[in-house]
Amino acid sequence: xxxxxxxxxxxxxxxxxxxxxxxxxxxxxxxxxxxxxxxxxxxxxxxxxxxxxxxxxxxxxxxxxxxxxxxxxxxxxxxxxxxxxxxxxxxxxxxxxxxxxxxxxxxxxxxxxxxxxxxxxxxxxxxx
Amino acid sequence: xxxxxxxxxxxxxxxxxxxxxxxxxxxxxxxxxxxxxxxxxxxxxxxxxxxxxxxxxxxxxxxxxxxxxxxxxxxxxxxxxxxxxxxxxxxxxxxxxxxxxxxxxxxxxxxxxxxxxxxxxxxxxxxxxxxxxxxxxxxxxxxxxxxxxxxxxxxxxxxxxxxxxxxxxxxxxxxxxxxxxxxxxx
Numbered sequence: 198x199x200x201x202x203x204x205x206x207x208x209x210x211x212x213x214x215x216x217x218x219x220x221x222x223x224x225x226x227x228x229x230x231x232x233x234x235x236x237x238x239x240x241x242x243x244x245x246x247x248x249x250x251x252x253x254x255x256x257x258x259x260x261x262x263x264x265x266x267x268x269x270x271x272x273x274x275x276x277x278x279x280x281x282x283x284x285x286x287x288x289x290x291x292x293x294x295x296x297x298x299x300x301x302x303x304x305x306x307x308x309x310x311x312x313x314x315x316x317x318x319x320x321x322x323x324x325x
Numbered sequence: 326x327x328x329x330x331x332x333x334x335x336x337x338x339x340x341x342x343x344x345x346x347x348x349x350x351x352x353x354x355x356x357x358x359x360x361x362x363x364x365x366x367x368x369x370x371x372x373x374x375x376x377x378x379x380x381x382x383x384x385x386x387x388x389x390x391x392x393x394x395x396x397x398x399x400x401x402x403x404x405x406x407x408x409x410x411x412x413x414x415x416x417x418x419x420x421x422x423x424x425x426x427x428x429x430x431x432x433x434x435x436x437x438x439x440x441x442x443x444x445x446x447x448x449x450x451x452x453x454x455x456x457x458x459x460x461x462x463x464x465x466x467x468x469x470x471x472x473x474x475x476x477x478x479x480x481x482x483x484x485x486x487x488x489x490x491x492x493x494x495x496x497x498x499x500x501x502x503x504x505x506x507x508x509x510x511x
Binding site: 233239240316 | 377381389
């Protein structure tokens with residue numbers, strides 16, 4: 198895994214856009230077809246991890262990733278508070294589907310960031 | 326009817342992969358077998374009408390977990406050298422120091438350091454058969470009168486390099502490399 202393999206690098210580069218597209222497709226259609234935030238998020242996370250396989254470079258700012266993930270968590274808690282608690286989902290039923298998609302999107306972002314952080318922390322862990 | 330056959334085949338593949346995972350000597354292969362196990366499990370979830378779970382299993386089971394294990398394997402660096410011999414009636418510290426000064430063990434330890442593995446020497450009184458059967462040594466050294474026998478697993482690629490190393494260097498002591506296969510005797 199330390200030496201560079203041009204086969205893996207080329208194939209990963211080729212698959213990159215399709216993986217992104219597939220991940221967002223799973224997230225966006227999660228409310229009425231198989232999939233959802235968690236599954237799509239882990240597909241997107243596998244993209245960052247494939248990048249780690251090809252190029253193990255520690256050029257991510259982990260602290261920023263942590264903060265962004267926490268921000269997504271706060272948004273994830275705020276959105277139901279704003280939409281469900283005042284009873285808006287009963288008054289404006291046409292907004293229910295956008296609400297579900299938004300929730301799935303937030304979950305997907307949080308999951309992908311979380312899994313990426315886990316793998317990168319593990320991959321770049323140095324003893325001592 | 327066809328679904329039942331497909332399910333049975335997938336379950337059989339899963340059982341086979343699980344067995345291979347625990348039976349193989351090469352950890353890298355075990356990770357690959359586990360990935361195939363996860364993929365068949367996710368296909369099976371589709372047959373059980375749980376496509377949500379199938380997607381999660383496919384991505385996490387065979388993607389993320391395999392990668393985590395691979396990077397953990399990169400850090401697995403302990404190389405266990407077992408030293409056995411019937412001429413070790415009572416092991417004392419002095420005796421162990423004497424053996425550790427032995428040139429062959431020194432060479433193997435140096436070789437391990439060179440290959441970025443941490444050598445760990447285990448001394449035991451068990452016979453060579455017991456040592457090969459019961460414990461997880463990467464390499465077993467047996468001293469007998471006049472020479473040293475080195476037992477390595479057939480699939481252990483470090484043993485090949487060790488043999489090459491010792492065949493290049495001239496040695497006073499007679500050294501013999503014995504390979505064995507998993508499950509078979511010597």
